[in-house]
Amino acid sequence: MVERLSFYLERSSPLHRLNPTTKLVVAFTLILVAFLGPGLLLPSLIFLLILTPLSFVGQVGREFLRTTVRLLLPLFAFLFVMQSLFYPGGKTVLFGFWIFSVKLEGVRFAFLTATRVLVMVSSFLLLLFTTHPGVLLLDLTQRGLPASVAYILASTLQIIPQMQAKAATILDAQRSRGLDTSGSLGRRIRALLPLVGPLVFGSLVDVEERAIAIEARGFRSSRPKTSLVEIEDRPLERALRWLCLLAIILALGSRLWP
Amino acid sequence: MRISIEDVHFVYPGGVEALRGVSLSIEPGERVAIVGQNGAGKTTLVKHLNGLLRPTRGRVRIGDWDTAQVEVHRLAQRVGYVFQNPDGQLFCRTVAEEVAFGPRNLGYTPEEISQRVAEALALAELEDKAEANPYDLSPSWRKMVALASVIAMDTPIVIFDEPTTGQDVRTIRRIERMIEMLSQRGKTILTITHDIDFCAENFERVVVMGQGRVLLDGPKEMVLGMEAILAQTYVEPPQLTRLGMRLGFEKTVCTSEQFLETLRRRLDHPQSDPRAEG
């Protein structure tokens, strides 16, 4: 069975101890500043001078860099080839070969887009690496996210690996009955019903039982809920979140009044 | 059709070594039960018989086919595999259609299909439910539909994965009658089971697995009495076997017939009482 349900890596670091909402706000701020802020180099500076050092503060630096590279390298290669060659309206030709010419505008655009995506993906990675999803959801619930929404999010996170396992068993059972799942498109489409049918029906049964199970544990109780885990939130962090808001406004301002 | 498993090793992706050198050969028409604790390698082993898994090392042959060379849907001509949970395979609107799915995949003619479906429905005691929707039936009958849908493929080898789990006595008796009929038709029958009494009453040969190896393999009267080795893989001897041991029976008994026969013999020759000897 699957022990790992998320990206979360257990460490005892100052970053892990931060309030989850603070981390969420910081992640969003960095992303917004990277997308809205001025200058070609801003997103890459955010990555190099803020996110990367932070990942080492959080004791997840190696995993952070490795995963970021693995996720984004293919995308970047694609982006650079496409944009540097086909960027519309580029004038400054850097060099050319055969029928292609690489233009400066294209390279600049590719670089900016790539580094913005880099900030977006890596901010979230850092959040997920250092924040337990349960704690994040709990914190959001305590800040007003409805319990049923939090429940749906948490159970979806957990149910995906289970659904995969179930689908694999169904596939095995039907192949054992001679179902050929390889070959032409037509054959594959015909093979879909025997696979999806049991998965859907099985899930319907599961949903009813699970509803009974959580009901049996007072999920719909009208009493005010309490929580096992106490999530710390310090005044300093509150101040930090206000600062983030300020940064977003500044970035927005730089966009509106350049 | 002969099953031959030659020094099979299997390592799951991720590195768990589930089989560590298993060799077995099973002759046509044998009834074999594989027992052992969860994680002993039982399911991993039988999944090798119809190609769902391929050995990391070693070889599995079904008749003249090497399972590593044949696709799963073709191996389905020779090996039928009934999974534990019927709900993981039922998708048709009627029982008859569900049962016809396998034979249709194997490319039988329409006449052959309807004949095999009729036979399978009879064996599973489902004749009066042929037109029912499988999902309108009780879980016990859904189990019988799943059994029928594999039996209808008319394979020389049939594997039952935990057939009695969660079933009541009536359903277990139906399954036992089905096994008996299949056996009379010369099929090789394999089961994986935790139900050691079911194993003792319906199978001739017992294979005990533990930690990816075969710990014991032989006639049930030999295997099921070896309490110490069975305990290594958390298997207890069957109820009547334990009773026989308590009473000091010199021979291992597995069924009530064997128990009563031994009891009668002892009553006729009371000196065989161990306390009298000791």
Added chain:
Amino acid sequence: MAVIEIQNLTYTYPATSHPALREVSLTVEAGEFVAIIGPNGAGKSTLCYTLAGFIPHFFKGELQGEVRVAGQDIRRVRLEDWVLKVGLVFQNPFNQISGAKFTVYEEIAFGLENIGVPREEMKRRVEEVMALTGIEDLADRSPYALSGGQQQRVALASILVMQPEVLVLDEPTSQLDPIGTREVFQVIRRLAHQGVTIIMAEHKVEWIAEYADRVIALAEGRVIGTGTPADVLTDPRLPDYGIGISRYTAVARRAAGEGLWPAERRLPVTLDEAEAGFRAVEEAHAHLH
């Protein structure tokens, strides 16, 4: 004192024509361990759902007769209050994991969070039931990464932590292997010793024979027998109703047919009783010779 009183209960599920339970009457004393046996479809699960309040509050349908737990009428209470009185554990361990929590410890605390138990008391109660169910070492594991037997003990702990007066278990071991079955029965025995009222639907007769105070046999929605395990489990009508009996009872009945079981002795339901009976037969024969 009777904690459960059922009188003339007849219940029909929505969109079905035949009642799942017919004129069922029974009482259960506080602290009793009652096992319910019967073939699949006999109404065992329906009875469990009724006691736990899911009938008529979750499954609608038509309910006639009276169901009272601790003096309260089941129709007059809200399900959210009833579940605090009667806990329910069912077959499939996997579907009882809430999905909302990431560790076993949090999973067990889930119910207490829902009903607003203060944090310190919550921790104390969670740790108590983990000790009781023998799962302390699983506290930090993901509830999804456990064996069936472990998951079922987590499900049991998650209900026990709510401190219900009555615990209803619907075939809690049917999906488990022998080790898992043993683990669950050992916990239930411990609970019974502590005085929790237990109602348990179960096929595994050899375990019932050892643990239960009383057995109720159901067939086709009706109560067809009630009494001590020794009485009910040796009832000669059970096989006709499709109810399993232990191999000890079955073999002794055949032996009795040949005069190989002491005439005055009741048929055995456990290994010990079977051993004692057959020893007596052998001794009697030894004297004859």
